[in-house]
Amino acid sequence: MTQRFFNYLLALLLGSVAFSCGDEMQQTLQPTPSAFGRINSLTVVADSSLWMNGARDSVAYFFESPYIILPQPEPIFDVRHIEPGVLSSQPTFRELRNYLVLADLSDENSPATQMVIADLNDAKIQQVREEGFGSAVARNKWATGQQLVYLMGRNRQELLDGLSVTYPAVVKRIAERENERVKVTTYFQGIDRRLGDTVAVRSGARIDIPGGYELVPIDARDFAWLRKSTKGGSLNIMVTRVPYERQSQLTKEGLKEIRDQIGREYISSTLSNTYMKVNDSDLPLFTESTQLNGAFAIEGRGIWEMENDFQAGPFLSYLINDEADRQLVLIDGFVLAPGEKKRELMSELQQVLLTAEVQ
Template sequence: MKKIFSLLLLSIILISCVGNDKFVLKSSIGKINKVMVVTKASNWTGDIGTEIRNSFGELMVGLPQPEPVLSVSQVAPNGFSSMMKAARNIMIVTEGETENFSVKYNVYAQPQTIVYVQAKDDASLVKLLKEKEKEIIDIFIASDIKFTQNIFKKTALDVTKFKTLNNLGVSFIIPDSYNLVDDTGDFLWLRKHLLSGIAKTGSCNILVYSIPLNDESKIQENIVAVRDSIGKKHIPGTDAETMHMITEEAYTPFTFDAVIDGKKAYETRGKWEVKNDFMAGPFLNYSVIDKKNNRLIVVEGFTYAPSVNKRAFVFELEAIAKSMKVK
């Protein structure tokens, strides 16, 4: 009887462990926008490492200082210890008889994303890495977006208190470090002051508004004109009569296709400045096509953080924008 009871207890424990990953996997570690590459030192110092550093080291569009899309570090397979296996973003590059590209989640820790790349020799690995470059970057960025949004959920604002969002029928996951600047019912402006370091006089900002969907074929070419009109109306400088936010005239923004809440959208990255003043910084704009309601929903993030790197601030704004849900 005692033996049966022990076996029953052991079975319950095992079922509990298998049924809930929290009992099995430790919490992952690692900075946002950072990937650890597991590969031989000879690979890292050769063509394979050069290809990885070049692809991950591509500069993020729209930033005033050069900053890579993703930061990368390397560890040899024999150094891939238990502590290293807790990294949140990992890419494992190996030689093997068969070509393989795959993604697994929560293997050694959670949340965790591991990309596996395998080919028979150096040339084949470089070729495969080139072919999958954009997909690999998108996988890790999407992983970090989801991770960041889950962090924000822990201290999220009650967005139902903003009349503009209620009128537009949209919601976002926004941390409570953001404070209200303006909420007209048609236009929302939230701001987070940066509290530490040399950037403590700066801020991160979120704008939300909508415009009628008149001609879908002209959305992309009108994005700058629309944001400049909003800047003139709603984002004044220190002298409201002569100063307001505009798109920086010396830098042409880049626009890409995107999807927000399952809807076609345009992602525009560029630089803003204040007309007749010296304030400037990067912006990230999403123009989301809401055909059901015959409108464009625009969510924009912009940051003012003089003299410091801004990738992390823009990424935070991206995570907030991509959390948008349309009712």
């Protein structure tokens, strides 16, 4: 009887422990949501009074400036403003990816100020009060994959002045994180090694070509054109090589000349007497010197158009100096997507072109 009672008590205790552990695990293993939101979207958290008194114009100027270069202006980020209270009243707003939190610390009753004080340590807040402006970064506050950039001023004017100085670093930080998302989207079908080999043979450059592209059938030894269909259009990659003859080839004019040459020779529409060319009359051709995987290159951004037709769109080019083989390699990505947004399409092409490496 005593043994039976002891066994019963032991089983009861074990059951109680098992139930308690299970309940505790259920509480501690609550899954953290994954942050969501469109690529290149930015949520600005600021009090309405601050937003209406200078912050809105500053944010628009610094974070909604045009993406270079598109036929129709599109901002570098899609910006949405919310007040701090929305984060509590509408929990979905706590699961977005990119936040810019603006706080004027002179307004102690400000919900944004109270949020910043609660989120950051006293030393950081004191530093801002002493120096006039400060910034901080937090990740995964409410969801995985999330980033919050805090900009704080001792007063409203010092906050706006600080924003005008620090915005390039903020833009770069957000853009780098978004580029990671673009890369995942770009290569979700993997890498087409066969097309990569074809590009290498014809151009002398190795490029990680994403799945989904097809080789346009053109009989050419030193040129390849790859195309991927999209909603209402296509993504296109062109590669070619020409002998290096003079330094002036590595200029804006040199890049334009080579691109126009292959456009005239290989790219046309369904109409007769049509060919692709750079249109630097309506919008400028922007170029700058850069390094691409260890090689000197000229980066070019501009608009292409089809002569004797009504097709046009943006392009991005890299003219690479292949010193070892005494040749220049042009890799170019262009979009044909009439009536569609083109910012993300160009970002996707850039992710591909940035993998280019001369052999």
